[in-house]
Amino acid sequence: xxxxxxxxxxxxxxxxxxxxxxxxxxxxxxxxxxxxxxxxxxxxxxxxxxxxxxxxxxxxxxxxxxxxxxxxxxxxxxxxxxxxxxxxxxxxxxxxxxxxxxxxxxxxxxxxxxxxxxxxxxxxxxxxxxxxxxxxxxxxxxxxxxxxxxxxxxxxxxxxxxxxxxxxxxxxxxxxxxxxxxxxxxxxxxxxxxxxxxxxxxxxxxxxxxxxxxxxxxxxxxxxxxxxx
Amino acid sequence: xxxxxxxxxxxxxxxxxxxxxxxxxxxxxxxxxxxxxxxxxxxxxxxxxxxxxxxxxxxxxxxxxxxxxxxxxxxxxxxxxxxxxxxxxxxxxxxxxxxxxxxxxxxxxxxxxxxxxxxxxxxxxxxxxxxxxxxxxxxxxxxxxxxxxxxxxxxxxxxxxxxxxxxxxxxxxxxxxxxxxxxxxxxxxxxxxxxxxxxxxxxxxxxxxxxxxxxxxxxxxxxxxxxxx
DNA sequence: AAACAAATTGACCAGTTGGTCAACTTGTTT
DNA sequence: AAACAAGTTGACCAACTGGTCAATTTGTTT
Numbered sequence: 228x229x230x231x232x233x234x235x236x237x238x239x240x241x242x243x244x245x246x247x248x249x250x251x252x253x254x255x256x257x258x259x260x261x262x263x264x265x266x267x268x269x270x271x272x273x274x275x276x277x278x279x280x281x282x283x284x285x286x287x288x289x290x291x292x293x294x295x296x297x298x299x300x301x302x303x304x305x306x307x308x309x310x311x312x313x314x315x316x317x318x319x320x321x322x323x324x325x326x327x328x329x330x331x332x333x334x335x336x337x338x339x340x341x342x343x344x345x346x347x348x349x350x351x352x353x354x355x356x357x358x359x360x361x362x363x364x365x366x367x368x369x370x371x372x373x374x375x376x377x378x379x380x381x382x383x384x385x386x387x388x389x390x391x392x393x394x395x396x397x398x399x400x401x402x403x404x405x406x407x408x409x410x411x412x413x414x415x416x417x418x419x420x421x422x423x424x425x426x427x428x429x430x431x432x433x434x435x436x437x438x439x440x441x442x443x444x445x446x447x448x449x450x451x452x453x454x455x456x
Numbered sequence: 457x458x459x460x461x462x463x464x465x466x467x468x469x470x471x472x473x474x475x476x477x478x479x480x481x482x483x484x485x486x487x488x489x490x491x492x493x494x495x496x497x498x499x500x501x502x503x504x505x506x507x508x509x510x511x512x513x514x515x516x517x518x519x520x521x522x523x524x525x526x527x528x529x530x531x532x533x534x535x536x537x538x539x540x541x542x543x544x545x546x547x548x549x550x551x552x553x554x555x556x557x558x559x560x561x562x563x564x565x566x567x568x569x570x571x572x573x574x575x576x577x578x579x580x581x582x583x584x585x586x587x588x589x590x591x592x593x594x595x596x597x598x599x600x601x602x603x604x605x606x607x608x609x610x611x612x613x614x615x616x617x618x619x620x621x622x623x624x625x626x627x628x629x630x631x632x633x634x635x636x637x638x639x640x641x642x643x644x645x646x647x648x649x650x651x652x653x654x655x656x657x658x659x660x661x662x663x664x665x666x667x668x669x670x671x672x673x674x675x676x677x678x679x680x681x682x683x684x685x
Numbered sequence: 686a687a688a689c690a691a692a693t694t695g696a697c698c699a700g701t702t703g704g705t706c707a708a709c710t711t712g713t714t715t
Numbered sequence: 716a717a718a719c720a721a722g723t724t725g726a727c728c729a730a731c732t733g734g735t736c737a738a739t740t741t742g743t744t745t
Contacts, residue, residue, distance in 0.1 A: 248692070248742080266583050271499025274733060284694050289734065291692095346582055349637070353575055353582075354495050356640045363644035371645050388669060393645055394662040398631045400638070405630030408578070411585045412629075415592035416600050416622055433623040440617060441670035477712080477722070503703060513724050518704065520722095691742070701732065712721070 249291070256281050256288055260302050265346035268354060269299050303351065303358055306344045311366065313337065317374045323381045324444045328435050331403060335431045338407035339422075345407035371396055388443025395442070402434055478520070485510050485517055489531050494575035497583060498528050532580065532587055535573045540595065542566065546603045552610045553673045557664050560628060564660040567636035568651075574636035600625055617672025624671070631663055 259281035263272045274295055278285040292298035316329035338345055351359055375392035382389050406413060410422070419426065488510035492501045503524055507514040521527035545558035567574055580588055604621035611618050635642060639651070648655065 246691095252692085267499040268497055268579075268582075269500070270496040271583075273731085275731085285733090286694055286735085287692080290694095293734095295733065349578070349582055350497075352638045352641055353497075353578055354500075359640075363641055367641070368645050368647070390666065391658070391662050394659060395666070396645070397634055397642055397659075398663060398666060400641075401630035401632075401634030402627045403630075405626055405633075409581045409629070411581055411588075412592055412596070413626055416597050416625070418597070429620070430623060430626075433620050434627060437619065437624070437627060437670040440672060441666040443669060475721095481722085502701085504701085514703090515705085515724055516722085519724095522704095524703065687745090689742105689744075691740105693740070694736105694738095696736090696738105698735080699733100702730080703728105704730105705728080706724105706726090708724095708726105710721105710723070712719105714719080715717090 261343045265343040268350035331435050334403035342407035349408045490572045494572040497579035552615050560664050563632035571636035578637045
């Protein structure tokens with residue numbers, strides 16, 4: 228219980244602590260950078276501001292990440308890994324209703340838990356995605372193509388309405404990311420300071436239901452959207 | 457034909473030319489500013505860049521608009537007028553299908569014709585909307601509330617599926633603005649340099665159909681989405 | 686504890702930023 | 716054409732920008 232998770236006690240050198248400082252500072256800086264980039268984008272962010280949020284001297288950021296662009300690149304890369312996982316609820320064998328509902332729920336959970344990541348991504352797209360050309364034109368495109376074929380299969384089998392799967396993805400992204408990127412707008416309309424857990428569940432099921440109807444799928448499988456404190 | 461639109465010929469002073477230079481330069485600067493703000497937001501934009509796009513010396517911008525913030529404010533105000541008009545297809549008396557389809561078409565037309573306006577707005581929301589508090593909390597909120605009551609009426613009358621109208625608006629905004637704000641992403645997935653007229657019509661009817669199904673409305677009224685050159 | 690690597694940071698720099706201003710040109714009015 | 720207002724703009728400035736660096740401290744290895 229009381230021991231401080233210091234493993235390999237007798238071995239002499241603590242393998243855990245190798246580069247510990249570096250790892251801690253890097254994540255600390257990355258978090259601060261994500262917050263600042265989320266609000267103002269690459270061009271608008273300043274190293275001084277990131278340093279202040281991170282609680283470190285500015286020179287320290289340059290020591291770990293070189294230039295502002297490299298720090299930005301690092302933040303973006305972390306986000307892309309997160310992003311590419313989301314489509315993995317959509318498989319050939321799965322039930323369309325469950326697969327699509329699962330996808331929407333995963334996307335809404337991202338908007339809820341990693342809104343800053345979503346905002347950084349949005350800022351990058353708004354400025355023409357100069358750092359994401361490869362991601363957009365290769366990785367994302369292929370992923371969408373693959374998943375679109377699966378959905379096209381479902382349509383051919385008469386399991387959902389006929390539609391262009393690519394546009395379905397555009398709409399899903401728009402609907403779900405709006406809850407992160409444009410949260411101010413949503414909070415203003417709903418007249419709340421922050422979205423409560425209940426409000427997030429409400430929003431999620433509104434989107435899930437709307438999407439399933441939009442896809443011409445009859446019944447939604449019931450599934451609470453997680454995150455119980 | 458050949459005359460240079462100089463009306464009130466005999467009257468001596470040309471009423472048309474009063475402040476003509478000012479008006480021309482202001483719109484010229486506003487257009488340049490919109491483009492630059494769209495890509496990088498307020499913080500990322502520089503007056504020098506705007507001046508270059510406008511093809512005017514920097515000091516000239518300050519002569520007409522004072523500070524960068526005031527220029528930004530002016531750009532935003534112009535956009536808000538555009539924005540607030542869109543909901544006007546939704547009336548008590550109108551057919552839900554036509555009203556909602558019309559709303560979506562209007563929004564898609566905005567994304568198509570004024571993508572820069574949409575991007576400026578998106579950037580402002582991403583940075584926390586410091587210049588839009590009044591708009592969001594008063595004007596937009598009331599407008600949404602009013603229109604939501606109408607939609608709630610349609611639901612009560614059994615003319616469409618039961619849903620929260622406010623979330624419907626969030627989804628509609630997300631779906632339609634994605635085609636302007638994240639156009640790079642869409643172009644990358646569709647593998648096109650620019651969206652053709654046909655592609656825009658395709659996208660529009662995909663969204664319209666999806667929305668009507670999502671709202672539980674049976675048939676869509678057929679209406680070509682305009683813009684024939 | 687000696688030797689070395691890793692990390693810290695104040696001070697500094699050249700380039701850029703938003704903004705000013707005074708001298709000047711152009712347009713308008715009478 | 717005289718008088719005045721409106722518009723133009725190069726030169727300038729203080730504040731800030733991303734980035735560097737050398738001196739120093741801290742951590743690690745033997």
